[in-house]
Amino acid sequence: MSASSPLFNTFARIPLRFERGEGVWLVTDKGERYLDFAAGVAVNSLGHAHPHLVEALKDQAERLWHVSNLYEVAGQEKLAERLTAETFADKVFFNNSGAEALETAIKTARRYHFAKGHPEKIDIITFEGAFHGRTLATIAAGGQAKYMEGFGPKAPGFVQIPAGDIDLLKETIGETTAALMIEPIQGEGGVRSVDKAFLKALREICDEQGLLLIFDEVQTGVGRTGTLFAYQQTGVTPDIMAIAKGIGGGFPVGACLASDEAASGMVPGVHGTTFGGNPLAMAVGNAVLDVVLEEGFLAHVREMGLLFRQGLAELKDRYPDVIEEIRGEGLMVGVKAKVPAGELAAAMRDEKLLSVPAGDNVVRLLPPLTVSDDEVREGLARLSRAAAKLSPARSA
Numbered sequence: 001m002s003a004s005s006p007l008f009n010t011f012a013r014i015p016l017r018f019e020r021g022e023g024v025w026l027v028t029d030k031g032e033r034y035l036d037f038a039a040g041v042a043v044n045s046l047g048h049a050h051p052h053l054v055e056a057l058k059d060q061a062e063r064l065w066h067v068s069n070l071y072e073v074a075g076q077e078k079l080a081e082r083l084t085a086e087t088f089a090d091k092v093f094f095n096n097s098g099a100e101a102l103e104t105a106i107k108t109a110r111r112y113h114f115a116k117g118h119p120e121k122i123d124i125i126t127f128e129g130a131f132h133g134r135t136l137a138t139i140a141a142g143g144q145a146k147y148m149e150g151f152g153p154k155a156p157g158f159v160q161i162p163a164g165d166i167d168l169l170k171e172t173i174g175e176t177t178a179a180l181m182i183e184p185i186q187g188e189g190g191v192r193s194v195d196k197a198f199l200k201a202l203r204e205i206c207d208e209q210g211l212l213l214i215f216d217e218v219q220t221g222v223g224r225t226g227t228l229f230a231y232q233q234t235g236v237t238p239d240i241m242a243i244a245k246g247i248g249g250g251f252p253v254g255a256c257l258a259s260d261e262a263a264s265g266m267v268p269g270v271h272g273t274t275f276g277g278n279p280l281a282m283a284v285g286n287a288v289l290d291v292v293l294e295e296g297f298l299a300h301v302r303e304m305g306l307l308f309r310q311g312l313a314e315l316k317d318r319y320p321d322v323i324e325e326i327r328g329e330g331l332m333v334g335v336k337a338k339v340p341a342g343e344l345a346a347a348m349r350d351e352k353l354l355s356v357p358a359g360d361n362v363v364r365l366l367p368p369l370t371v372s373d374d375e376v377r378e379g380l381a382r383l384s385r386a387a388a389k390l391s392p393a394r395s396a
């Protein structure tokens, strides 16, 4: 893009322009086909142009696009009922993005304590390496200096500590603590899984001290890790959960889920949204669930995840000077690189394989959950060629 572009210069964009997509494939304006193992950063959960989603969107578009949340909105209760039936939650608030769903989660936690007569309880403890979005509250929640620099004072009420240190956590909790907030697997942070014992300890501490436990499942949710939500593999249940990305399959949808108790402060008038839960978003969200909840779908994700990670482990053995470690669950996969992660991602792109760099020198591979075994093997073959090109031993 030229320097004279009318767009804000906030994205270091790769000069590729995709015009259409089919399943796991993206096609550029020049007709080149890329294997999309980025899926819009875990967004296109069912790949591109999935017929059931296209149909649902078209059908809704012909009937009704928008009504205000002053009225009952088509599809909202149905989607909320399905989400609550499948999870710990009793209540859902719909938003348009991940950061917005987290803002709702944070407000829900603070408002819970306020309604219980504790307006002083506003602090949310989060964990180093976290990413919760780019709004003023969520950059403060993530606590990463690079995202806060130049945006004024850090929003108050967020405290970061390293994950895994129970003693430090107990020392940090005080009279003003409202909630603990964590991604069960850090995405942007480098596909870093959180120890299950640590998550269990968080739950126990919250129960003992009357705090709320918030999970950020914006990236891990909706089948990505092989269960509908990642928390379902941990034995730990949150009180509040933010989701987005995969639930819309590419249409902007976010949601905050909460237990009745956790949502008890969210009474009429205290929160709102113009576009959240609009009929188009609800039609697509319901259509995504039609597919993800089909019998065998999540088993397919687990199977493809296993096949992929086994293949990647072989590549790690073959190219130990390029690949250091394979991480992740289901189809949320991280390759920790020995070479700069950006170089590995660029070499993959040269092989027409799309990935997403993350922190901790990791390249994320987040294929659509509908990926087939042949497509997984194709991805591995492309990654192998990319690694071979970068392998110093080979080029020596």
Ligand SMILES: Cc1ncc(COP(=O)(O)O)c(C=O)c1O
Pocket (backbone or CB within 6 Å): 041, 097, 098, 099, 100, 102, 131, 132, 133, 134, 183, 187, 188, 216, 217, 218, 219, 220, 244, 245
């Ligand atoms: C774990 C997590 N939380 C929150 C967000 C923010 O979501 P959004 O970009 O839709 O605001 C992201 C986005 O990458 C994410 O991965």
